[in-house]
Amino acid sequence: MKPWEDKVRRVTPYTPGEQPKIKKIIKLNTNENPYPPSPTATKKLRELDTDMLRRYPDPNVSDLVGAIADFYKLDKSQVFVGVGSDDVLAMIFLTFFSESGKPVFFPDITYTFYDVWANLFKIPFERKVLNDNFEICAEDYYETNGGVIFPNPNAPTGTAVPLSFIEDVLEHNKDVIVVIDEAYVDFGAESALSLIDKYDNLLVVQTFSKSRSTAGLRIGYAMGNQELIAALNAVKHSYNSYTMNYPSIVLGVETINDRAYFEETTAKVIATRENTKKELEALGYTFGDSKTNFIFAAHEEFDAKEIFAFLREKAIIVRHFNAPRISNYLRISIGTDEEMAALVVALKEFEQQKRS
Amino acid sequence: MKPWEDKVRRVTPYTPGEQPKIKKIIKLNTNENPYPPSPTATKKLRELDTDMLRRYPDPNVSDLVGAIADFYKLDKSQVFVGVGSDDVLAMIFLTFFSESGKPVFFPDITYTFYDVWANLFKIPFERKVLNDNFEICAEDYYETNGGVIFPNPNAPTGTAVPLSFIEDVLEHNKDVIVVIDEAYVDFGAESALSLIDKYDNLLVVQTFSKSRSTAGLRIGYAMGNQELIAALNAVKHSYNSYTMNYPSIVLGVETINDRAYFEETTAKVIATRENTKKELEALGYTFGDSKTNFIFAAHEEFDAKEIFAFLREKAIIVRHFNAPRISNYLRISIGTDEEMAALVVALKEFEQQKRS
Numbered sequence: 001m002k003p004w005e006d007k008v009r010r011v012t013p014y015t016p017g018e019q020p021k022i023k024k025i026i027k028l029n030t031n032e033n034p035y036p037p038s039p040t041a042t043k044k045l046r047e048l049d050t051d052m053l054r055r056y057p058d059p060n061v062s063d064l065v066g067a068i069a070d071f072y073k074l075d076k077s078q079v080f081v082g083v084g085s086d087d088v089l090a091m092i093f094l095t096f097f098s099e100s101g102k103p104v105f106f107p108d109i110t111y112t113f114y115d116v117w118a119n120l121f122k123i124p125f126e127r128k129v130l131n132d133n134f135e136i137c138a139e140d141y142y143e144t145n146g147g148v149i150f151p152n153p154n155a156p157t158g159t160a161v162p163l164s165f166i167e168d169v170l171e172h173n174k175d176v177i178v179v180i181d182e183a184y185v186d187f188g189a190e191s192a193l194s195l196i197d198k199y200d201n202l203l204v205v206q207t208f209s210k211s212r213s214t215a216g217l218r219i220g221y222a223m224g225n226q227e228l229i230a231a232l233n234a235v236k237h238s239y240n241s242y243t244m245n246y247p248s249i250v251l252g253v254e255t256i257n258d259r260a261y262f263e264e265t266t267a268k269v270i271a272t273r274e275n276t277k278k279e280l281e282a283l284g285y286t287f288g289d290s291k292t293n294f295i296f297a298a299h300e301e302f303d304a305k306e307i308f309a310f311l312r313e314k315a316i317i318v319r320h321f322n323a324p325r326i327s328n329y330l331r332i333s334i335g336t337d338e339e340m341a342a343l344v345v346a347l348k349e350f351e352q353q354k355r356s
Numbered sequence: 357m358k359p360w361e362d363k364v365r366r367v368t369p370y371t372p373g374e375q376p377k378i379k380k381i382i383k384l385n386t387n388e389n390p391y392p393p394s395p396t397a398t399k400k401l402r403e404l405d406t407d408m409l410r411r412y413p414d415p416n417v418s419d420l421v422g423a424i425a426d427f428y429k430l431d432k433s434q435v436f437v438g439v440g441s442d443d444v445l446a447m448i449f450l451t452f453f454s455e456s457g458k459p460v461f462f463p464d465i466t467y468t469f470y471d472v473w474a475n476l477f478k479i480p481f482e483r484k485v486l487n488d489n490f491e492i493c494a495e496d497y498y499e500t501n502g503g504v505i506f507p508n509p510n511a512p513t514g515t516a517v518p519l520s521f522i523e524d525v526l527e528h529n530k531d532v533i534v535v536i537d538e539a540y541v542d543f544g545a546e547s548a549l550s551l552i553d554k555y556d557n558l559l560v561v562q563t564f565s566k567s568r569s570t571a572g573l574r575i576g577y578a579m580g581n582q583e584l585i586a587a588l589n590a591v592k593h594s595y596n597s598y599t600m601n602y603p604s605i606v607l608g609v610e611t612i613n614d615r616a617y618f619e620e621t622t623a624k625v626i627a628t629r630e631n632t633k634k635e636l637e638a639l640g641y642t643f644g645d646s647k648t649n650f651i652f653a654a655h656e657e658f659d660a661k662e663i664f665a666f667l668r669e670k671a672i673i674v675r676h677f678n679a680p681r682i683s684n685y686l687r688i689s690i691g692t693d694e695e696m697a698a699l700v701v702a703l704k705e706f707e708q709q710k711r712s
Contacts, residue, residue, distance in 0.1 A: 002583070003531040004557045007503065009451050013593030016415045033410050042406035045603075050398035053572035053607075054389050056565070059372045083439060086596040094476075095365050120450075120594040147363065175359040201360045209412070216409035216602035227358070237369030238476040240442040246572035247401075247603040251409075 014116040017319050026342055028333040029319040031184075031294050033213040035265040035336075038258035041214070041251045052246050059241040067253045068221050072193060077226035080233060081252075083243050085183055085207035085220030086113060088232075092149075092203060092222065093117040095235045096177035102146030107136050109326055111155050111181065130157070130325075134288055138165055142172045151181040153189045156321065156331045158290030160189035170199045177228065179203045184292035186211035186266050187273070193223055200225040210293055211266050212255050217248045219255075269293050273334045279344045283351065293334045296326075304328045307350055314346045370472040373675050382698055384689040385675040387511075387540075387650050389569040391621040391692075394614035397570070397607045408602055415597040423609045424577050428549060433582035436589060437608075439599050441539055441563035441576030442469060444588075448505075448559060448578065449473040451591045452533040458502030463492055465682055467511050467537065486513070486681075490644055494521055498528045507537040509545045512677065512687040514646030516545035526555045533584065535559045540648035542567035542622050543629070549579055556581040566649055567622050568611050573604045575611075625649050629690045635700045639707065649690045652682075660684045663706055670702045 017030035036042070061081045069076045082088035097104045098121045106114045108127040118125040128140035134157040141148050148169060153160040170178055180192040182204055193204050203224040209215035222232060236243065244252075256262075273290060280287065280297055287297040298304060308320045308330060319331040334340065373386035392398070417437045425432045438444035453460045454477045462470045464483040474481040484496035490513040497504050504525060509516040526534055536548040538560055549560050559580040565571035578588060592599065600608075612618075629646060636643065636653055643653040654660060664676040664686060675687040690696065 002556065004533055007452055007456050007532055008587045009455050009591060010587075011590050011594040013590050014597055016412070016593075016597040019412055019414050027411075030412055032412065035410065036407045037409045042409070045404060045406060046402055048401060050401060051392045053393045053398070054391065054569040055383075056372070056375055056386050056388065056571040057574070058375050083596060083601075084598055086598065090595050096363055099365050100363050116594050120591065176363055177360055200358065213410040215412040215598075218413070218598055218601040231364045231366075234367050234369050235365060235476065237372075238367040238472050239446050240439060241370055241372040242440055242442065242571075242574055245439075245574040245601065245604055248601055 011120050012116070014113045018317065020317065024315065026316040026335060026339045028335055028339065028343065029317045030215075031210055031292070031333045032215050033210060033265065033269065033293065034334070034339060035213055035268065037213045037251070038255050038261045040258045040261075041254035044250055044254045045247065048247060048250060056242050057244060057246045057249055059237070061244045061249055064219070064244065064249050064252045067256045071256050071259070072223065074223060075226070078196070078223055078229055080222040080229045080236070081244060082220050082222075082236070084209060084218040085181070085205050087218070087243065088205055088220040088222050089113070089179075089181065090117055091232055091235050091239070092177075092179055092205070093123060094121050095232050096228075097121070097123050097147040100146040100176075102144060104147040104149065105141055105145045106149050107154065109134060109154075109157060111151055112321070112323070114149060134159065136161060138168045141169050145173070145176060147176045147179070148173050149179040149181060151183060152192065153184045153291040155184065155292065156294070156296045156319075156326070156329070157288055158292045158294060158296045159288040160291040163190050163192060163195065166192045167195065170195065170202060174201060177201050177203060179205060182206045183210055187270055187293050188291035196224050200227070203228055208252065208255060212262060213265060214251070214255055217251055217255070219244075219248060219252045269334050272337050272340055275337070276334060276340045279340070283344070283347055295332050295334070296329050297332060298329045302350070302354060304330050307347070310350045310353070311343070311346055314349075316343055316346055367476055368472070370469045374673065376673065380671065382672040382691060382695045384691055384695065384699065385673045386571075387566055387648070387689045388571050389566060389621065389625065389649070390690070390695060391569055391624065393569045393607070394611050394617045396614050396617075397610035400606055400610045401603065404603060404606060412598050413600060413602045413605055415593070417600045417605055420575070420600065420605050420608045423612045427612050427615070428579065430579060431582070434552070434579055434585055436578040436585045436592070437600060438576050438578075438592070440565060440574040441537070441561050443574075443599065444561055444576040444578050445469070445535075445537065446473055447588055447591050447595070448533075448535055448561070449479060450477050451588050453477070453479050453503040456502040456532070458500060460503040460505065461497055461501045462505050463510065465490060465510075465513060467507055468677070468679070470505060490515065492517060494524045497525045501529070501532060503532045503535070504529050505535040505537060507539060508548065509540045509647040511540065511648065512650070512652045512675070512682070512685070513644055514648045514650060514652045515644040516647040519546050519548065519551065522548050523551065526551065526558060530557060533557050533559060535561060538562045539566055543626055543649050544647035552580050556583070559584055564608065564611060568618060569621060570607070570611055573607055573611070575600075575604060575608045625690050628693050628696055631693070632690060632696045635696070639700070639703055651688050651690070652685050653688060654685045658706070658710060660686050663703070666706045666709075667699070667702055670705075672699055672702055
């Protein structure tokens, strides 16, 4: 043992989905958008004032905060921007969940980064068990806690709760911060954004990585009352004044301003998802009513790990979580119609092979 | 008081130098490089594969880590990359200084973010007082502590210590992590990088923001033995898997690979600094022997705040810290020869006005 080893903070990190370097694969494992970024954004990249790269970017990210505020008809003081929603959520855990010493509540089957953040910042937590239909139960969140967070739609289950459910949770949690993680909301769920004026303890978190086709830019944001946003900004400016780089800020503004492209590509993903649901159903897969850009599916007869391995052989990568209750499921991102057709062909081949 | 207010972590953030939006100013306040980024890097920006922006970037940042490792003839396992050296340093505070409960030591006059990070993560700290010549005293770092960090060259003083000084500190601190913050090292100080094989508790932190003309890309890095780097990566992957965005990774690789441009622009900044020293000396300013891209200067007769305000009127922005012991100093970044000539003209005007 080294003399300094007891000085090191020991953590078990989150495991992100693979980012294989081969290009000729069908990549349905990290819920990226199959459509390219907004053409106005990529055009802007070509015209970027490169001399600005030698300067520090705007630490307050005013242009991007302003563009997001305009999109949602909010005031700039109600928007916080970070390096993807992971950065925003990490800062939320540190800012709002680390002080009380009480456990933060989140579902047992959910985004697996929540307990990683809780452990990183030594925040106690309780996982609230989803029911057998993989639904969140509002009553589980009535007890005293140090904060509440869940995704809507939930991930990896893909299903959504209505606003009345979120209001129920908020009514029972007026003394803590309640965070709705809406990474996938644009694909068919109802946003809790309409509740931020009524509930000053509500934060809604969204991202550019899914519906806005720019996971590679790393942009996420939180929306809520200005006191919460100011507290988040104080922590951000105590961590790193300049989290958002110049290309991200400039392209982020163009991306959010291109509403038509966003609506068009989102509608296409939704149409492909609904079509894929029918195909998977016909093949004997079961899944909840996904409102996201992925389907979380299990087959009635076949083992998920076997399907996963078979698809991988065919250069189709989906995501498998080796975790309690969900180890027989695959999370399949929605690609283009062509990619999903290739997936269906491969799944049919798998079935044939199993039955022969 | 709101019912949730006791749940909020309260911090006093770092105050970054201004980033005024007006372009027609001489900006000598945040130690940016006056020369544009490497032309090969900006060319690459125009050719960027924009479809990649819809994908998550490589969470391990292998290409950039590899390019930095190649530049310094290290193994990839000895390099950690973050969103500017502020991100790297924040993670270092969390990873290596937050466990022991003992105070981390750093100088009283130094980078003002150190105590902000310590407060953010509730790490006790002790500021070790520089001597009257604004020099760090090695003996101050002999006592039991929870970690040691100082910049070399120090900021905002601008002066450097030799490697023997750093070895002295390391010899007295084998049971903690010692961090040398080398943000400015390329402008004339000796890097401690040559010591990382001898001292497995040493981390050397550098940045692209100064000598590599790309503050707008947000790239910083730490170099040290692979166990330290692995611990940092575990914390990074417990915070945000994808901190580095796609444009930064691609342009970062090109930037570090262009060694000739880096050497040429660094030499120009050093030459301008040495010339500016002569000019300032002739005007009655005193300063240490800066090995950075700034000069930390005080005038024998005139008040720093008055000079600051006068320069501002002339659209020349320098940095003034309203802090004990240094409130009569100005930190003046090294710009182009033309910018420094304009500064000298303005300082002469100031003197004339004062004497008339």
